[in-house]
Amino acid sequence: MTTADLRLPEKPTALRRGPSRLRRRENTAAWVLIAPFVVVFLLFLVVPIVYSGYLSLFREQLVGGNTFVGLENYTRALTDPSFLSGVARMAVFLVIQVPVMLGLSLVFALLLDAGVLYLQRFIRLGIFIPYAVPSVIAALMWGYLYGGDFGPFAQLAEKLGAPAPQFLSADWMLFSLMNIVSWEFIGYNMIILYAALRSVPRELFDAAAVDGAGTVRTAWSIKIPAIRPAILLTVIFSVIGSFQLFNEPSILRNIAPNVIGIDYTPNLYAYNLAFINRDSNYAAAIAFILGIVIMVVSYTVQLSAQRKERAAR
Amino acid sequence: MTTIPATVEPVVTGTPPETGQPRRAHSSDQPRRSKLLTVAMFVALLYFLLPLWWLVVASTKSNADLFTSFGLWFSGTNSLWANIQDVFTTQDGVYLLWLRNSLVYAVVSAVGAAFLATMAGYAFAKYRFRGGNLIFSGILGAVMIPMTALTIPTYLLFANAGLTNTPWAVILPSLVSPFGVYLMRVYAADAVDDTLIEAARVDGAGELRIFFTIGLRLLAPGMVTVLLFALVSTWNNYFLPLIMLNSPDLYPLTVGLAQWQALAAGGSGSRALFSTIITGAFISIIPLVLAFLYLQRYWQSGLASGAVKG
Secondary structure, rough: OOOOOOOOOOHHHHHHHHHHHHHHHHHHHHHHHHHHHHHHHHHHHHHHHHHHHHOOOOEEOOOOOOEEEOOHHHHHHHHHHHHHHHHHHHHHHHHHHHHHHHHHHHHHHHHHOOOOOOHHHHHHHHHHHHHOOHHHHHHHHHHHOOOOOHHHHHHHHHHHOOOOOOOOOOOOHHHHHHHHHHHHHHHHHHHHHHHHHHHOEEEEHHHHHHHHOOHHHHHHHHHHOOOHHHHHHHHHHHHHHOOOHHHHHHHHHHHHOOOOOOOOOOHHHHHHHHHHHOOOOOOOOOOHHHHHHHHHHHHHHHHHHHHHHHHHH | OOOOOOOOOOOOOOOOOOOOOOOOOOOOOOOOHHHHHHHHHHHHHHHHHHHHHHHHOOOOHHHHHHHHHHOOOOOOHHHHHHHHHHHHHHHHHHHHHHHHHHHHHHHHHHHHHHHHHHHHHHHHHHOOOHEEEEEEEHHHHHHHHHHHHHHHHHHHHHHHHHHOHHHHHHHHOOOOOOHHHHHHHHHHHHOOOOOHHHHHHHHOOOOOHHHHHHHHHHHHHHHHHHHHHHHHHHOOOOOOHHHHOHHHHHHOOOOOOOOHHHHHHOOOHHHHHHHHHHHHHHHHHHHHHHHHHHEEEHHHHHHHHHHHOO
């Protein structure tokens, strides 16, 4: 458990503690009801993780088969330039893309909540709709939009007599990917933040308005602090998503194989290790470290947010 | 849409009524609407909608027209019908199989995941039982686990069990929705009144009967929300089916279209595929876009309860 947002809801509203026969009956019923979920949870989540940890401690050799190598796969990963550069690239991605995306989501959500726009419903839906497009389709579509063959950017540039923008070149690729991910998720995050804003008691804003605070002032010093948990939730989900980036680069790899190598993102690398190199032991170690990196980063984000909150009080 | 914002209140519809809290309304002095901000917002909106507009326009063009006409406007000749025919006949109509597979995987997984999450969420909310909180914490912790990190070991396990390259390989892992359990627990805590349960007990109803006759009915709106999200995540899933499935006949749309795209990008002989891929992509996003438009109150309330109560 690493999120504050997902902390346990209050204890079950106490059903009166009756005689122990009722307690036993409740116990049985509870277990019967959670059993199906717990079974799939164990089989398809806990067991694979444990298995992955187990695998990561072995190495398959041509001679001698599977041998126990301890943490060797881990030390190998931590000195593997392919893996490290992938993680570093995702860190850059995260540091730039997440603030831009969430900043825009927040601005849009605040504008919608302030009620200063015409056609609000249409705007809200229009921004959200890209979320309904599968990331594979989004990447495929943007790939064609970026491209020099029949992409509108290249066509426009040609009309203006300018050189076509090289969205798929090595220099631009990371930003092109950031753009695709932002396009997909700005609306989704906006809806989360907007929903959170709608649930803040209006009296708070009215009081601020009486005190003469303007719309911007209210947004900054009342609304944003009021939805801090929702903001934190979007930050953490975005962090998890960034480090796991796979679909978009793997689709763009088809049209720019020289720019996106097999180790462009850690997940792409793990996939290639497991299915092209057939080195599932090492791939398991990579996946494990990636999971730990994600947990550490999301935990740090949370701790610093909590510290800030305490300092603000 | 020029009604006052207070009527645009989709967020509350699906969530259980907040007891004791008056329904929020905007104060009488509405902030003035701004034409300037609205225009600025529409410019921003272009960013989100123009790519989709391009997709619509491009799917009306023949392969040659794609290269010779400007991308954001029609070419003069409408090839949409020919493209659609191409989509459904290329490679012996494999696209139709992909569409069916996507539907089957998404519906079966989503119904299963929503049902399991609802039962578990209800139990966590309404029963105090030994180990309950511990198990719930474990489930919550799993929300953090990167799903892709799980997929490779799951593949290896499934390969041992002979489950890879079957529909089950995609459906079974998609049944686990820790976030769904969390949402349903939050939802059930408010939506199912304890006194109702007590009353049913007094009437001699068994616990399971109480769940199936009373609980399930009251939990239906929350369950639809979880179902919708599970539906989307399975429909959009790429990594899992990519790893698990070998035969094109079992692919969902995402994997199938990605393969066509790779084919078109790789060989010059497959150039004719561009218009087919684009039209196929366009057709593939229609079901979800429609679902989102029609089921607005469910996903909005779901996101609301997830973010607000959390």
